[in-house]
Amino acid sequence: MAKGDRDRFSTAARLKVLGEQTAARVYRSQTKRQARRSRLTGRAALLALVMCSLVVALAYPMRQYVSQRGDIAEQRRKEHDAAAQVERLRDEKARLQDDAYIKRLAREHLHMQFPGETGYTVTDPSAGKGRRDGKAATGRPWHQNLWDGVDKADRPGN
Incomplete structure (x- = not known):
């Protein structure tokens, strides 16, 4: 055998070739894994981008939808209130078509009386204390007391 043949079949040479083949296989498998990982990462990024786009695209219409539903509910409430007021x-x-009701209102609010009836006005006796002929307890006309009160209110410190 020639020396080249011996080197070719020697253990060191075989181990060297075997190591190179293993290194090549490991390198190929790593590049495949990286390629697979990068593809999954790219797909995930694309999916995330699509999802974000959908969220952004649907956010405004959903907000408008919710807002309009609130407006519809408010209008329905107003409609119900208006219907109750109409009733x-x-x-x-x-009631105003009834003459007895009209007479009662006239008596209560306008103090009206039928001919022959006598109307009475009752005043509170304690409300008239200190007054005589339109003058207060001080003996002055009421309008002077009013203006004195306005002047006092205008002064600082009172």
Whole structure:
């Protein structure tokens, strides 16, 4: 055998070739894993970008939808209140068609009386203490007391 053949089949040479082949396989598998990882990372990034775009695209319409639903609820409440007021006004209109109701209102609010009736006005006796002929307890007309009160209120320190 020639010396080159011996080197080719020697243990050191075989180990060297075997190591190179293993290193090449490891390198190939690492590049495949990295390629697979980078593809998954790219896909994940694309998916994240699409999801963010959808969220941004749908955020404004959803906000408008929620806002409009609130407006609709408010308008329905106003409609219900208006319907209740219309019903109250219809009742009041029906009552105003009754002559007895009108007479009662005239007596209560306008102090009206029928011919032949005698009206009485009752005053509180304690309300008139200290007054005689439009003058207060001081003996001065009421309007002078009023202006004195206005002048006192205008002064600082009172």
